[in-house]
Structure formats: C-alpha cells, structure tokens
Amino acid sequence: MPDRRKYQRRVLIKENIEVERRYHERRKGERRDSPRIAVKMWIDNLETEEKGWEYFGNIGLGGAFIETDTPPEEGKYVNIKLRNIDEAGDLVLKGEVVGIDIEKGIRVKFCDMSFEDERRLARYIDELIKRGF
Numbered sequence: 426m427p428d429r430r431k432y433q434r435r436v437l438i439k440e441n442i443e444v445e446r447r448y449h450e451r452r453k454g455e456r457r458d459s460p461r462i463a464v465k466m467w468i469d470n471l472e473t474e475e476k477g478w479e480y481f482g483n484i485g486l487g488g489a490f491i492e493t494d495t496p497p498e499e500g501k502y503v504n505i506k507l508r509n510i511d512e513a514g515d516l517v518l519k520g521e522v523v524g525i526d527i528e529k530g531i532r533v534k535f536c537d538m539s540f541e542d543e544r545r546l547a548r549y550i551d552e553l554i555k556r557g558f
Contacts, residue, residue: 459487459547459550460550461483461485461490462483462484462550462553462554463482463483464507464553466489466491466507467506468503468505469503480492486547486550487534488520488523488533489535491505491530492530496530498522499523502520502522503520504518505517505518505519507546510545516542518535518538518542518546519536519537519538520534520536521533
C-alpha cells in the first residue's frame with residue numbers, strides 16, 4: 426500500500442532543532458559571582474569551647490563557610506574578623522548563619538556590609554588569588 430503522506434513523520438531535520446536544555450545544566454558550573462578563597466578567621470558570638478580560637482574555612486564576597494564541630498543554631502548572627510588584610514588593619518564582617526553541615530561547619534551569609542568593606546574584601550581576595558593561595 427503506497428504511503429499517502431508527503432513527508433515521513435519520524436524523520437527529524439536536525440538543523441532546525443535547538444540544543445537540548447539538559448546538556449546545559451545550570452548545576453554543573455560555578456554559580457557564585459565571586460571566587461572563594463581558603464583563609465583563617467576569628468569568630469565572635471560563637472558559644473563553644475573553641476571561643477577565641479582561629480577558624481579555618483573559605484570566604485567570598487557573599488559569605489563564608491567556617492569549619493567547626495559545634496555549630497550555632499541557624500539564624501544566629503556572628504562577627505567574622507580577618508586580621509591585617511590591608512593598611513587599614515582588621516576587617517570585621519557581620520553574617521547570619523544560613524546553613525549547618527553536621528560535623529563539617531556552618532554557612533554564613535554576609536549582611537549589613539558597607540561598600541567600603543566590600544571593596545576591601547574584594548581586594549583582599551584578589552591579592553590572595555594573585556599570590557596563588
């Protein structure tokens with residue numbers, strides 16, 4: 426029996442098809458606006474046995490990850506102090522605990538950061554990247 430259709434239904438013309446979205450998955454790449462750099466920092470407002478000690482983690486313009494075994498509860502505000510980052514001395518940033526990774530650390534989002542503090546932090550991160558840290 427002869428086929429009455431002008432064109433076969435299942436034949437695709439690939440030149441008119443856009444690239445499928447699943448190949449450009451947004452979760453594959455880096456979503457942060459700025460790079461993160463590993464630093465040591467001093468934390469205030471943490472009520473643990475490690476009070477007054479330096480903490481290790483990574484920091485970016487939007488927030489930080491701080492390694493600690495005894496995290497505070499979510500929503501608590503902490504002060505992160507970076508010592509001697511430039512000629513002006515120490516930089517103290519206020520942040521809110523937005524996430525907890527049990528036995529790993531806490532995620533902190535910076536809040537109430539002035540423009541000048543943001544510039545100082547950006548210069549500090551750029552300087553550490555140039556040095557290869």
